[in-house]
Amino acid sequence: MNRTDDVTEGEIISVIRRHVRVPFESHSLLAEAGLDSLSVLRIASELIPDPDQEIDPTGLAAVRTVGDLRQWLHGLLSSTAAEGLRSSVESVR
Numbered sequence: 001m002n003r004t005d006d007v008t009e010g011e012i013i014s015v016i017r018r019h020v021r022v023p024f025e026s027h028s029l030l031a032e033a034g035l036d037s038l039s040v041l042r043i044a045s046e047l048i049p050d051p052d053q054e055i056d057p058t059g060l061a062a063v064r065t066v067g068d069l070r071q072w073l074h075g076l077l078s079s080t081a082a083e084g085l086r087s088s089v090e091s092v093r
């Protein structure tokens with residue numbers, strides 16, 4: 001895990017904590033943590049810098065726990081960063 005992963009992980013946890021009002025663990029179900037589909041989308045929109053970023057509904061449907069949410073968000077951020085890098089490389093060509 002590199003420094004970028006640490007910062008991203010910290011940002012993800014911080015945003016989740018702002019939306020959850022009860023104690024939670026990684027294995028806590030989203031409903032137990034008070035998160036519904038709308039709050040999950042709000043969390044994602046806070047973290048994803050590109051408003052045009054598409055969210056795969058199949059991946060979102062598989063999110064059941066806070067840990068799943070954290071991993072799903074990390075994947076979204078990773079794909080966003082990879083897309084940004086790809087766009088930068090293409091603009092240089």
